[in-house]
Amino acid sequence: MTNPPVLVGAVPLLHVQSMSISQGYRIERIMGSRWSQATQPTVKTIAIEAILIGPDRLLVKKALEAMALTSRALAAAAGPLLAVAGIPVVSGLTISLDMQITDLRITQSTTKREALDVSLSLQHVPRSNLSALAGEAADMALAAGTAASRAAPPPSPGPRSPGPPL
Secondary structure: OOOOOEEEOOEEEOOEEEEEEEOOEEEEEOOOOOOEEEEEEOOOEEEEEEEEEOOOHHHHHHHHHHHHHOOOOOHHHHOHHHHHHOEEEEOOOOEEEEEEEEEEEEEEEOOEEEEEEEEEEEEEOOOOHHHHHHHHHHHHHHHHHHHHHOOOOOOOOOOOOOOOOO
């Protein structure tokens, strides 16, 4: 069974090691009270750790660097859709539009000379209310489709036994 790629813009990351999404709400204390309330959403961020392998690893690296360098002012020149929707991130975990690369770290080591480790951070930068709604609708459709498919992973072939008591 193969893992589907994570698409960052048009760049497929085939060997993603981990992906996390952070989002929540800012909590503020109500003045003169011991109560607090959620006032506004915090910024949504996505962190991706991947390995680039194969003969095209340097091309993928350059494509990620080009997206990271593309500022909001240059988004229209980089592609008509980026001016409207930012960088889309499409995976089995989320469909998120309006993302912008905030941090890109590429590492090569002596232990993995034929591979590049990539650490990528993206932040939600909404372009318009319409694109934000479209992104949320796509994410909801992904969740509904995943729940409807009920595709469970195959069971582990190894026997299970309880560990030592703690």
